[in-house]
Amino acid sequence: MNVFDCVVVGGGPAGLSASLTLGRARRKIALFDDGTNRNRVTHAAHGFITRDNIKPQEFRELGLKELxxxxxxxYFHATITAITKAIGNEGFIIKTTDGQEFISEKIILATGIQEIFPFEEVRNFYGKSLFSCPYCDGWEMRDKPLLVLAEKEDHALHMAKLVYNWSKDLVVLTNGGPLSEEGVTALEKRDIKIVVDPIKKLIGDDGYLQAVEFVSGETIKRAGGFVVPSFYRPNHFVEKLGCEVQEDGTAITDGAGRTTEKNIYIAGEMEKSAPSSLINSAASGQNAAASVNMDLTIDRF
Ligand SMILES: Cc1cc2nc3c(=O)[nH]c(=O)nc-3n(C[C@H](O)[C@H](O)[C@H](O)COP(=O)(O)OP(=O)(O)OC[C@H]3O[C@@H](n4cnc5c(N)ncnc54)[C@H](O)[C@@H]3O)c2cc1C
Structure with a gap:
């Protein structure tokens, strides 16, 4: 019988770290992952001390090996399609795409988030020469001719100020989005060029950007840059299980991974529906797992 103390859905740094903590606490757990982590497109991940410059796939393999x-x-390489409360509210029934069913007393949701780009073509360059996190990839892009692509003024200004720290050769593209006079002045003061014209296409080879062509016919050379996507949770488990969320999509928790629904915990980027980092997601997974273990301990002692 597939009955577990806790099922962890999602094997990114949050889910891997949660699983490690629970395994070390002698809990019977199942970890599910389907390999749709958003960083799978990138050549290397940075900034996790002792793991700087690691390939996302290698990070995952090392994590699974330790488990x-x-x-x-x-560990199951499988997609979870449904999570329902079992009759009598005694835990959950978890279903996979291939029809398998599992029962668990507690659930940790750690399925991450996904991006929506200003336009889909960005995806062809994402993770190789276009990125969304300067802390992750700013160092590798330092001093190159870069773009900042953001359609909203506050996003454009925020990202431009940040990226300016890594490269002063910057062009801000708003793809048709308006910029106020103050915004223009703030950027021009730093010799940052602005193009508000809608973008026609991105030009490059094998994910490496070379130029941007605008509807106006103008073309500018750029070696890469930073985009500001919007982010969303790739499933509705949180809502369907009745966990409360704030207006901005952040799941309401006690700060240690417990949602407003008993026995449901949340970890990693999924919690705030916002981008984070490997190390913060791993930390959040460990916190959620410690909460699961504490609650199991109190329930059963
Ligand atoms: C291009 C790019 C570069 C990045 N570079 C860095 C970097 O250099 N340094 C850094 O610290 N961070 C970097 N990040 C951010 C980092 O990848 C995330 O902060 C981190 O992976 C989030 O961890 P997580 O566990 O919350 O989610 P994820 O890593 O996204 O993991 C979620 C997991 O859930 C699984 N999943 C989803 N739905 C289901 C389902 N229904 N059933 C089963 N499994 C499911 C997915 O397969 C996925 O593996 C980068 C991100 C991107 C996109």
Whole structure:
């Protein structure tokens, strides 16, 4: 019978770290992951001390290898399609795409987030020469001719100020979005060029940007840059399970991963529906797992 103390949905840094903590606490857990982590497109991840410059795939393999040391952890490469409360509210029934069913007393949701870009073509360059996090990839892009692509003024100004720290050769593109006079003045004061014309196409090879062509016919050369996407949760588990969220999509928690629904915990980028980092997501996974373990301990002691 597939019955677990806790099912962890999502095997990014949050879910891997949660699983490690629970395995070490001798809890019987199942970890599910389907390999749709948003950083899978990038050549290397940076800024996680001891793991700087690691390939996302290698990070995952190292994590899964470490989990093998703990016999109470079972890993499934599978997509979870449904999570429902079991009759009598005694835990949850978890279903996979291939029709398997699992029962668990507690759930940690750690399925991350995904991006919506100003236009889809950005995806062809994302993770190789276009990025969304300067802390992750600013160093590799330092001193290059860069763009900042953001359609909203506050996003454009925020990202331009940040990226200016890594490269002073900057062009801000708003793809048709308006910029106020104050915004223009703030950027021009730093010799940052602004193009508000809508973009016709991105030009480059194998994910490496070379130029941007505008509807106006103008073309500018750029080696890469930073975009401001919007982000969303890739599923509705949070809402369907009745967990309360704030207006901005942030799940309401006690600060240690417990949602407003008993036995449902949340970790990683999914919690705030906002981008974070490997190390912060891993930390959040450990916090949620410690809450699960504490609650199991209190319930059963
Ligand atoms: C291009 C790019 C570059 C980045 N570079 C860096 C960097 O250099 N340094 C850094 O610190 N951060 C970087 N990040 C951010 C980092 O990847 C995230 O902060 C981190 O991975 C979030 O961890 P998470 O566990 O919350 O989510 P994720 O890592 O996204 O993991 C969520 C997991 O849930 C799984 N999943 C989703 N739905 C289901 C389902 N229904 N059933 C089963 N499994 C499911 C997915 O397969 C996925 O593996 C980068 C992100 C991107 C996009």
């Amino acid at each position: 093998e040391n703990y016999p109470s952890i079972t």
